[in-house]
Amino acid sequence: MKRTPSVWLKWLLVFVLLVGSTTTATAAAPATVAQARTVYVTRTGKHYFYSRHDRGLNHAKKVYAVSLTTAKKRGLTLAKTSKKKAAKKKPAKKKRVVKKKKSVKKKTTKKKVAKKKTTKKKSAKKVTSKKKPKVKSSGTYIAGASRYRVKVLNKNRPGFSKATLSTRKGAWQKYGRLDLYNRATPANALLNRKLMPKAKRQALYVNPTGWHNKRIKSGWLYNRSHLIGYQLTGQNNNLKNLITGTRQLNDPGMSKYENKVAAYLKASPKHYVRYRVTPVFKNHELLARGVKMQAQSVGSNKIRFNVYLPNTQAGMKLNYVNGLSKVAK
Structure with a gap:
């Protein structure tokens, strides 16, 4: 009867350890994702950039590559130029649909013009077929x-x-x-x-x-x-x-x-x-x-x-x- 309490205590300890490890793993997951994203900052700047060649970094003497979490901890915000680039990437599919419609219209207009040209050539041949009087060198x-x-x-x-x-x-x-x-x-x-x-x-x-x-x-x-x-x-x-x-x-x-x-x-x-x-x-x-x-x-x-x-x-x-x-x- 004295051994039973010790067995229960062991199981309680194992359960507590398991619960603690899962909570710490879930809490640490977003931090590792944020750390994996690399952004670019300057020593005295107030913003971070997604691209090293962003035009906001043109005049910077030195540019540092840091993780996103590090940049946010310093209180830096995303630059406006990086926001515009992210917004422009989405509506590419709509432009392709418009281009296809225009190409179809061009094909139909070309066919109509070609038909008119053929009718003009036929009429010209009829006019030139008329006989003209001839003067021969024999007198x-x-x-x-x-x-x-x-x-x-x-x-x-x-x-x-x-x-x-x-x-x-x-x-x-x-x-x-x-x-x-x-x-x-x-x-x-x-x-x-x-x-x-x-x-x-x-x-x-x-x-x-x-x-x-x-x-x-x-x-x-x-x-x-x-x-x-x-x-x-x-x-x-x-x-x-x-x-x-x-x-x-x-x-x-x-x-x-x-x-x-x-x-x-x-x-x-x-x-x-x-x-x-x-x-x-x-x-x-x-x-x-x-x-x-x-x-x-x-x-x-x-x-x-x-x-x-x-x-x-x-x-x-x-x-x-x-x-x-x-x-x-």
Whole structure:
């Protein structure tokens, strides 16, 4: 019976030791975690920093690495720069979601632009597929569209000298000599109402160079074309004033400009027009390639032009060497 109390005392001591060790272990645990975290401080500073390269330590002469618990025991607080860095690390996931949405929008816009470009290219090909009339070096012309085209020269300025625009000697007309191939050369005049004929024109019977006329679908292929129109000077069967011209060259080509000049001259006896028509031949060809028409009203610009009219006919292939022709294919 005496031994029992000693046994109980032993068990009590063991129990007390076990309880004390667990409480001391739990109490010491947070202290060891705090001691494991290394922070950076200065000798006289009031704050501690998580990073050695924090901008708050840029001007410090010496920096010491201590445990977090040591820093707190000294009464140091966390620096503001370290707080900002810790706060910035969290919202990284939201930015990634926004970037994915933007990339999807860019892909859709690129596809729409590519479709528009392809439609433009197709329309451009259709425009360029139209056929244009061709001029061959052999002296033949293949006419394309039926529309007659006139080319404006020198911005429509005729370029006559002041001396030839003088009206002191009154109206006059001059025709160049025929060349070695009996072709007409430039015709010049200072036109006035006095030169205009009053009698009806007689039928033309002389044949200029390259005259090989024939019937086509639209009528006669060629006309005996006056360089200076009959209604302006009254010159008719004058080989120096005639060339072989297509119907298109004669009308609507030259007659359009001749009618404007005639209307201006008829309006007043004081109206004068300096006038020049030049047939354009190439090498020894007998059929003119076209004519150059120049006109300038004296004292005004009511009549003023400088144009080139081609000697062509729609749907016909002309041989400018001799004036022969055939239907264009």
